[in-house]
Amino acid sequence: MRESVAHDSLLEIKNLMTHFHLHEGIVRAVDGVSFDVRRGQTLGIIGESGCGKSVTVHSILRLVPSPPGNIVDGQILLHQRENGMGTEAVDLAQLDPRGAQIRAIRGAEISMVFQEPMTSFGPMHTIGNQIIETILLHQEGVESSDARALAIDNLRRVGIPRAEQIVDAYPHQLSGGMRQRAMIAMALSCTPRLLIADEPTTALDVTIQAQILELLMALQEEVGMAVIFITHNLGVIAEVADEVAVMYLGRIVEQASVDELFDNPQHPYTQGLLNSIPHIDEERLPRLRAIEGVVPDPYEIPSGCAFSDRCPSFMPGTCDRAMPDLDETAPGHRVRCFLYSEVVEGLAEVENGE
């Protein structure tokens, strides 16, 4: 299916399917997503609201509420710390979401920063209390007095002034930017190898956004962790990512290195996204070029390619009959579109194909 994975992969997701079983029907929020995250690299995932990017990363830490959400197929292989020669892989998709194994990974090996800095901390406990809690949970042999010092160090590392006082502050006493810094401090307190950042700058104003992005990149260099960065902001993704995956309705439609993707977008959806960025330096400001149509209702996804009903390059008789595969069009550049892949004979057979 895919070329064998290079040894420097930290996380391999293979054909992940996370579905929500609701009264109205099944929502295939994530429907066959595969990607690798390499050590120390940043993978950006981009897509509109509801495209499944958040559900994908929540699936990794098994945070999808069940019921109604279930991982129905696929693997999430986490390559544990090297012991001797090889690496040992755990399939997170097989773990009990409440079990000890996934809890030992959460916050220690993989940690997460969320979109809403206003509500990400519990309101009744101090910032310090919540950071210390994480440290004591995962770092054996650390006394609570040492943990406090560690928490202060972590706060200082993310650029929080007067860290020894802020450690005793309650979340509501800090500004949004400060809270997001504290959130990052907490996420990094146990030196994870993978940080999942789920739209960490979306709720912040633009100057603070830039500061947080710079901070994240600097810390990534310092700690050497890998990052999955979710956003719907193309500018942000260009800034932080090494590799970019574009998602549409639960599937990756295009994946490439960040330069390749911005220089040579191939999928009509990616092209639409890039075209919709307004350019201030154009001579005559044109109308905003939005992608035609709206994201379809999750219960009425068009047959064939999910983007076919909005696609400017729609090919009748092809695009509405089968879902194209994610094929490599150039080294490291994969696209899910019939414009680039061989039209397989006997299209009916590849219905639901993946």
Add this chain to the structure above:
Amino acid sequence: MLTQYIGRRLLLLVPLILIISVISFVLIQLPPGDILNMEVLRLRSAGTQVSEEEVEALRQLYGLDKSLPEQYWLWITNILFKGNFGTSFTYVKSVGEILAARVPLTAAVSVLTAIFVWVTAVPIGVYSATHQYSLVDYFWTFVSFIGVATPGFLLALIFLWLAFVWFDISAIGLFSQQYETAPWSWGKLVNMLQHIWIPIVIIGMANTAGMMRTMRGMMLDELNKQYVITARSKGLTETRLLVKYPVRTSMNPVFSTIGWMLPGIISGEVLVSMVLNIPTTGPVLLQALLNQDMFLAGSIVFILSVLTVVGTLISDILLVWLDPRIRYEGVA
């Protein structure tokens, strides 16, 4: 900062209690006639001759001949400086004595009821919220609707009837007959504990049902908040994160009700107490109001109001102490 806040609230209490005392006094005086009219009527209908002089003498004795402000002044100064609440006409005893006999039992019933309410409502509410729309949730939702909708006295009547029909026991009162007038002893205490759970469950039912719903609703709000997912993403166990974060945040309504307990300690549940014949203060208040027993009724109303105010203050202080958001924003 906290002591300053408490100090300011305590200062505010003084004028508030004075106003309450005036209102209590006026309320008691509002109905036409007074206790002497009732007393004279009673004596005359019993065939006793009561001369106008005798009535006047009584009037002077109780200070009823004085103007209302004077009467109020006498009443309030006696309470404040001598701890003397006056004399009950119907019981021919001092109000203090009557209350002293009943308040401890009332307090016992009220405190135990509150504990019963918390111990049952909080866990059930939490469970219902974390297992929303499960069979258990539906069951408790059903029970709590019945509990909220059924008046306590009706519940008491049904309970008495069932206890009598099924188990052939009389669930009335707090003591068995042989202990009713006996002095306190180990046996009497045990006997009381055997009886007291009945009023506790019945009085607690409505509150438990309400508190369960509140707790469930609060928890459902909190469970979907980002900080719960954050806590989970740190690797905490489900129980620990529930107790530390959403349950703790949802407890505010529970702490607020601690204040309401105080007046309850004195009043008890009047109707349930009447039906179950429990010697709490509730029935005394009702009787005093019916008889226009001015000093008794006025004192109870006054004490209840003061306790309500003090209880609210205690609740507020508790909330300020427990919730940092209130502590730092509300108390500036």
